[in-house]
Amino acid sequence: MNRLFKIFILSCLIFCSGHSIAQGDKDKVEAIRYNFITEKLKLTTSESEKFWPVYNEYNDKIKALRKNLRQSLKKAPEDPSDTEAEELYQLDIKTKQAEAELYKEYRGKIKAIIGAKKTMKLRSAEEEFRRKVMEAIKDKDD
């Protein structure tokens, strides 16, 4: 019984550590991005408690969309048939369309919470952060 229990714990640890290596960088970068935005936006307590749940929801949906597309592209054969290519094409278009619609919908919600000025500040903060990530990736390549 004790042996079985130890095997179970060990398997859990191996499973969890394997899974988290891939997850680690993503969570870290995301946490840094959020802190970067916090610094730039300077939200009041009342704005903050309303803004983050909406922003999190938006980001979760965007991430899910991109992951779905990326996984479908990965699964696709190197030389897809016409039907397969058409399906991928439709998925790509739908993903982009959904991204744009979500952007519009959630920016509307965000604007209602923090106003147009801070919503535009959010956009420039996101841009600035993206540039920083690109620089970090470039540094690695160099």
Place this chain on the structure above:
Amino acid sequence: MSFDRYIFKVPVFICTIFLFSTQIKAQATFDSLNIKRPKHYFNTVIALDGYRKANQAFTDTNDFLAKRLKSYGLNQFSLSFYTPIITDVEEDTVKHITKSTHILLTGTYVRLKPVFDSIKPHDLVKSGLGLRFIFNSGKKGVWFFDVSPFVTKDRTYASRPYYRLASTIIYSHNVSEKFNWRIGITKSFMWGNRSYWPFLGLRFGKLDKVNLSIQFPRSISLNIPANEKLILSFYTKPQGGMYNFSNHDSLYYLKNDATFSYTRYELNTGLRADVRFSNNVSCYLATGISSKNNITFYSETANKDKRGMYKKYFFEQNLGPTVFFNAGIVIKFGKTRTFLNDRNMYDLMDLNNTNGVGDNNNSMGNPQIPITPKMKKNVNLNSIQDLIDYNDF
């Protein structure tokens, strides 16, 4: 006049239809893709905890049982878990707030071995399944309800199982991200005997930064995140419980009482280090001084009215301070929705952590609240693909 009205109404009507249709359309495209997203904000978390207190000699030379038992020490192992079963998120589009309701299933299994010098160690077991209801109002308040029924049994010898119940109600108010107060009531056995305590909490500082947390009667702690991997805490908290103990060794003179109740509590003050090995695995080590050590034996027959505190005891000893060791491993499973920087959600996680699982007063160390790391110089592109779009290049 009526024509002017008509002129005005038509564009309003068209605009309304347009707005409504874009809302529907926005939902429709995303929904049409049938993308699966995590349902819950809470991970399933399993914690293994080992706790040991050094043996101490009874110094009371007048008590017959103290002379017979000679010394007392403690070994405890516990396995606890919680898992989300229902999560409901509701968006108030008028007030722009997001309310959420979370129902968690909790479970605990504790094996406690009180070690006396003169008798064979008894293997006391406590196991229970409970429910936790947490409501995030989306504004400043969070409600927490916990019901933890459990059963205790002495596994060493045949004994009757006893069913008991611990419960807690707390209202938590986030004045700002740096200050929070809590008020409530808790029925608990953490001080040995069954008792009702008012719950009063104060926190100064952000949950993911240095903070001082006073959560009476559960704990007082100063938490210092050294970096995203290591969190140090100076803390003081009571630990204890009520277990049934077989009278096989005839510790209680009425031999017809096959079982009596053994209660213990101690106040542990020490240093704890929580190490987050990875996203899903963390461990903790704690050591310090265990003071106010108390052990009491209550007769079940003499305390027939079990609604309140047990009052009639046949053995009680208070022992001096000793050293304790506590170590544990916490494993998270599953994917969750993002709640970064959402202070109410952080508070939810902290409430869940502060109140432990199954009235053991063990803390899992807030494994779900992220500590923001510093930006790495080189980032693995593959791992952050979902955060950026190829158009960004």
